[in-house]
Structures are given as structure tokens and as C-alpha cells.
Amino acid sequence: MTPQPSPDDSAWEAKRRRAGLAAFFVATAASFAFFAFFPGLPHVIDWGAIITSLAVGGLARWAWQSHLSRRNATHPQN
Numbered sequence: 664m665t666p667q668p669s670p671d672d673s674a675w676e677a678k679r680r681r682a683g684l685a686a687f688f689v690a691t692a693a694s695f696a697f698f699a700f701f702p703g704l705p706h707v708i709d710w711g712a713i714i715t716s717l718a719v720g721g722l723a724r725w726a727w728q729s730h731l732s733r734r735n736a737t738h739p740q741n
Contacts, residue, residue, distance in 0.1 A: 679731050686727035691720030 698712035
């Protein structure tokens with residue numbers, strides 16, 4: 664039998680979701696800015712740069728959410 668979710672669980676999930684979204688947008692913007700402004704690269708954003716930036720954002724979201732989950736598992740009161 665699965666345990667019933669407590670109200671604290673939904674608050675934790677909402678916090679984790681917001682943190683994941685923030686990590687996604689920050690990493691996507693940073694990657695996009697890298698392709699746009701790094702010296703030596705053509706200053707044209709193509710589909711490859713857009714897809715790569717989205718992939719970097721997704722990877723950052725996954726990494727940050729797993730970090731938060733791992734930290735919550737070891738320190739549940741935080």
C-alpha cells in the first residue's frame with residue numbers, strides 16, 4: 664500500500680518544481696548567451712544553438728531537482 668501524501672509533500676513538490684523551472688530558464692539563457700556573444704563564434708543563432716540551449720536547460724533542471732531530492736532525503740527538515 665502506498666502512503667497517503669501529506670500537505671507538506673505538496674508544498675515540497677511545488678518548491679521543487681519552481682526550483683527546477685528556475686534552473687531550466689537560467690541555464691537556457693546562459694547557454695543561449697554563450698552562443699550569441701562568445702568571441703570567435705558566428706553571431707548568428709541557428710537551430711543547433713537553440714536546441715543545444717534547450718538541452719542544457721533540461722539537463723540543469725534534472726540535475727538541480729535531483730540535488731534537491733537527495734538533499735531532502737538526507738535532511739528532511741530543510
